[in-house]
Amino acid sequence: MIWALLLLSLLLLMFLLVPVWHREKADDRYQSEENLRLYQERTDELAASDLDEEQKQALQLELDREFLAANSTVVSAQTKASARYRWPVAAALFVVSVGATVLLYQQWGAANEMRATELLEKASQAELTPPERSELIERLAAAGQKQPGNIEWNYLRGRLLNANGNFAEAAEVFADILVVLPEEATADRAATMSLLAQARFFAADQKADNGMYQLLKDSLELVPGNPQALGMAGMLAFELKDYQGAVNYWRQLWLSMGDTPEAQMLAQGILRAVEHVREQGGEVDLSWMKRAEIKVLVDLSAEAKAAVDPADTVFVLARAVSGPPMPLAVQKLTVAQLPQVITLSDAQAMAPGMNLSSHEQVTLVARISKSGQPMPQSGDWQAEQSPVSNQEKELVKLMIGSLVP
Known part of the structure; x- marks a missing residue:
């Protein structure tokens, strides 16, 4: 310029x-x-x-x-x-x-937007100083007023106000965004509802009300399984004494988490909510709180053994019967280590929310990869069994003997 x-x-x-x-x-x-x-x-x-x-x-x-x-x-x-x-x-x-x-x-001109973009890029690399954060908020507000149809400027401003602790102002921004968002933009509406509920909750000194709770319910109807919305919905339900609702929301969140310190803290919250449900005369089945674990015996047929090398890679994995193809748990070993009993569990999850406990029915696969890559290729040998319960107590046997075409 x-x-x-x-x-x-x-x-x-x-x-x-x-x-x-x-x-x-x-x-x-x-x-x-x-x-x-x-x-x-x-x-x-x-x-x-x-x-x-x-x-x-x-x-x-x-x-x-x-x-x-x-x-x-x-x-x-x-x-x-x-x-x-x-x-x-x-x-x-x-x-x-x-x-x-x-x-x-x-x-x-676009000087204001260019400076705002410059500050946003800087924020992605290093923490902004307080004057820079204040300047960025002001420039985002100016950009939003100049381009009312561009929701992104106001959305960024709302997130920044939330991070700065200006919860009441952030709530106003998110409420305005929700008014203009089209109904078909379900993901954006769900995210905005969650942020609006969060901003209102903290603006009210962390006192819950039914309006905030309803916003989170509506958000989860649009996008079920969102971890942030599930966590906060459970918290608001607990504050409003809807203890069964708190258990239901936190159960979904807990099942999507691995065996981590955060999951252990959440489990304590679930147990407190369960105590209140029982005090009110209800009953809760907690069998689902046992972490999923499947023991698998992996061996290979004589035909496969004659066709592979001891150093070839073996992948043993579990994936959801109905869901994305990403493995829920995976272990890697070599042909020389077979036969062997391995355990598939949440500890081997590859991504948040994609673990063994979050899917009741899984497909088990054992594959010898000649290339060393996890994706099946022609010439690999494998065995597969489906469906298998993620709470299977018996030892599952996989005999590798089928050639991948």
Whole structure:
């Protein structure tokens, strides 16, 4: 932007100064022509006079001197006097034009959005200083007012206000976004509902109400299984004494988590909610709180053993019968280690929310990979069994003996 402004300023300077330059040249030419006319007129009058030749020559010499002086001194002085006013005026016009351009660009151009983007990029690499965070919030607000149809600016502002602890203001921003979001934008609406409930909860000094709780229910109806929404819905349900609801939401969240310290803390919250349910005369089945674990005996047939090398890689994995193909648990060993009993559990999950406990029915696969890659390829050997309960108590046997076409 700076280089473009400099280029435009240079063009503007040329536009303003060229007329001044040409005006001076034109004035000089006009004055010279007028001096020449007067000189010729007086010369003709002198030639037609009755004076003798000696007097004529003396007067002619005087005329010549006056003509030269007029051109070299008088005209030059007049031109400089004229230039003394023209150049400052041109310079003033240049400064005013450049200043007006910058001000108008700040008002109507993209300078604000460019600075906001610059600060956002910096925030992704390092923590902003408090003045920079305040500036970013102000610039996001200005961008949102300038482009009401661009929801992203307001969404970023709301998230930043939440992070800054300005919960009441953040709640207003998210409420405004929810009004303009189209109904078909289910994921965006669900995320905004969760953020709005969170902002209102903290703005109310962490006191829950049914409006916040309903926002989270609506969010989970649009996008079931969202971990943040499940966690907060369980918390609000607990605060509002809907203990069975708290257990239900936290159960979904717990099943999606691995065996981590966070999951252990959540389990304590679930047990407290269960105690309240029982105090109210209800009953809760907690058999699901036992972490899923499947023991698998992996061996290979004589035909497969003759076709593979002891150093070939063996993958043993479990994936959901109905769900994404990403493994819920996986172990890696070599042909030389077979036969062997291995245990598949949540500890081998590859991604949050994708573990053995979160899917009741799984498919077990044992594959010898000649390439060493987990994806099946022609020439690999494998065994598969499906469906298998994620709470299977018996030892599952997988005999590798099928050639992958």
